[in-house]
Amino acid sequence: MFNLLIKELRLAAHPNLYIFTFLGVLVIVPAYPYGMVFLFGCLGPYITFMYGRETQDIYYTALLPVKKSDVVKAKMLLVVLAQMTQLAISLPFAFLRVGVLPQGNPAGIEANVAFYGFGLIIYAVFNWIFLTTFFKTAYKVGKAFLSAIIPATLLVLAMEVVVHFPRFTWLDSIEPADLLRQLPLLLFGMVVYAAAMYSAYKISVKRFEAVDL
Template identity: 55%
Template structure:
């Protein structure tokens, strides 16, 4: 069932731009760039895909299938999670290449290191919690839901990029083995928060969508 839902979403419901924005993780190859923007691009890709689904009446036609309403929500969550993890995976591969060829730190803001990806999971968590739960309140107003999520994630990204310029927080910007080990708790915390709050968001979205009259 899960594989069928995911296949349907990726094959029929996802907008082509979803894949393009997921590949933006490769921007970490640029020596001087605000790398946290890759998380924004991933969120934009998801938003465009939801808008595309709205215009094609994807949720309405999905409701005609012999599946539960909660399965429709699950399908959307699966494609969001896969998209976010794919973006992170592409970024990690490119970050390894970049740090091998150009070991200098990113002068613009935080470098692509363990702390960076921990913060990435937290940003995605906030997006999922706000955007998805807001969207499934009506299963239609994707634009309003996206704006609600965009403001806090932009503020958090600015905070992350600026924070590494303070002397006491420069350890967040390093890529040496010693600093990467020191950054591990941030990654563990980020992954934990992502799992717990995305599951919580799914429960909220399922409950709200069950009350929507299609």
């Protein structure tokens, strides 16, 4: 499995996947809608899967001495690795902006605990729809992307808007007490992400097994 993942990173991953992964640094930009970071985290895998379609990567990988389930697993691990790396890259910049830009983010949610909780949920929704739809055919990338990016974008908009309502201003705070209050949302996001990826894997494997390459 490790060798298959290395193959994904070296051969299957489009260069834009790495570029979008490093865009986690955007949380340091003043007055910027940080929800865009998560949309970039969805766009990178889409471009990589589209690149794989054009290079017939799925067909090539299936010719290797691996199971179809391993093909799905490798693709999913690539997506998870890219998204988790993006979040990890953003973290030091999220801490840095507290000192550099203490006035907060007037454009939307602050890069705080709630932000990462929402982000994991956004990723979970996109990944589940995108992967399960794609592996119905292992070819129709555009349809899978459109089906997944619309609800993901709506969730980003909801995240950016909800913090402007007086009742939910604590979601936009970086005060220690409010960060603690946001912690359940982060934990919920982690559970949702893990459950979505597990479910997407099971469904995708079942659908891909029925695909005649």
